[in-house]
Amino acid sequence: MKLPIYMDYHATTPVDPRVVEAMLPYFTDKFGNAASRNHEFGWVAEEAVETARKQVAELIGASPKEIIFTSGATESNNLAIKGAVEMYREKGNHVITCVTEHKAVIDTCKRLEKQGCRVTYLPVAKDGRIDLDELRDAITDKTVLISIMAANNEIGVLQPIAEVGALAKEKGVLLHTDAVQAAGKVPFNVAEQKVDLVSLSAHKMYGPKGVGALYVRRRNPRVLLSEQVNGGGHERGMRSGTLNVPGIVGFGAAAALCRAEMATESERLRGLRDRLNEVLHRNLDEIFINGSMEHRLPHNLNISFAYVEGESLLMGINDVAVSSGSACTSASLEPSYVLKALGAGDDLAHSSIRFGLGRWTTEAEVEYVAEKLTSVVRRLREMSPLYEMVKEGVDLSKMQWVTH
């Protein structure tokens, strides 16, 4: 087993060597601009892009013409939300999203609010899912867009997208979903889920960084977007800019591999994830899973280790790459807003660890991480005043803390 162990596949994934292989010719021999219509170099690049477009489309049950390549999912989210709101301005100015969305959605909505849009941020229940009745109640005749993620990047919780899609259809409102964490990992189909706009990212599915896509429905209804990047009119005018051919080729290859291997890969990772969960629960008391275990990505686990602070935990397992919702690990010095939204209390957000398993996670790694984490949690609890107080019978919630 090689150290350090990577168990942070929600942050990014290594590029699959088969994907790298597919990309390489497009850096050198086949370097053409896909928009060069009048020579061989351009035709070769264009053909490669169209193959990739088909591969990405097939992963989500779309038609190739409905795939717009972007620089990544942040751009896709921006284009979907700003583009739709701008395009359908005459219909209304109301957007519905959710408090646990990725910052690329939340901050885009915040920007629209400053420009006079009204945005409803739906809360989530303790399991991390939105309430469909609350969504129904939030829809008005001014609602132009609903943006709800398929799977959450911190807690891996799957939102009921098909139900949201059915409701959106019934109300005649467009539905955008950030499917960055779900696509390629769990079945996702634009027809079954009844979505109109879908954001995808290559580097979360063993493809390269710097390339993403936006699915834009062409039929029932035909969705139009105001372009956010002006220029040469690439990508059906929705996203100008010379195409990142090697990146797109890699994205296509990565999508094809995910599609072919999803069933076996997700079952294998589910087994490993459940094993990790089981060992941790067997070894330690007072640990809590954040979010629904039932409606969850098979390769995600997010656990709070009560009475132990997340950053100190990470420090103790410095040969394992995972993430924490602790404030100390975030740039904002605030604990994870996703975990806070679950209503479990800031203290548990500070104590959380996100595990993201992936294509190269092994059983030996899972055993190592579980045992190592167990010993670090035990050691830190021995030096935790909170753990000591709880063992003495003090109710921490009844303490008056001296905040600073």
Place this chain on the structure above:
Amino acid sequence: MAYSNKVIDHYENPRNVGALPKDDANVGTGLVGAPECGDVMKLQVKVNPETGVIDDAKFKTFGCGSAIASSSLATEWLKGKTVEEALAIKNTDIVEELSLPPVKIHCSVLAEDAIKAAIADYRKKRESEGAEAPALAGAQPTA
């Protein structure tokens, strides 16, 4: 975030982890911070009433590596100091010794607060000698 070697050393080999009998008249206990803020320190001193010198110091900390290191270092420094000398320890001394980055300065502030709270508790006990001593200074169960 990269830690200084001293922070890593205190994290891996914390000095003086543990608890002193909090009902002992010569023991002062300080509990500062809050769980929802991500750090809580409990620092205890045992003072020789004859000499006013801190004979022993213990800590327990819930917090990041820098918070653990700050309190570990504080207990190391407290031992052998008089109460007056202990009160002269400044958070900036801790920042300097551990090479704490700006985002971790609050850890050193918390350690200084913990020292002051522990000594305040000790002094309170000495003043009301004979009366039942409060269990903890700084934080009290409300009900």
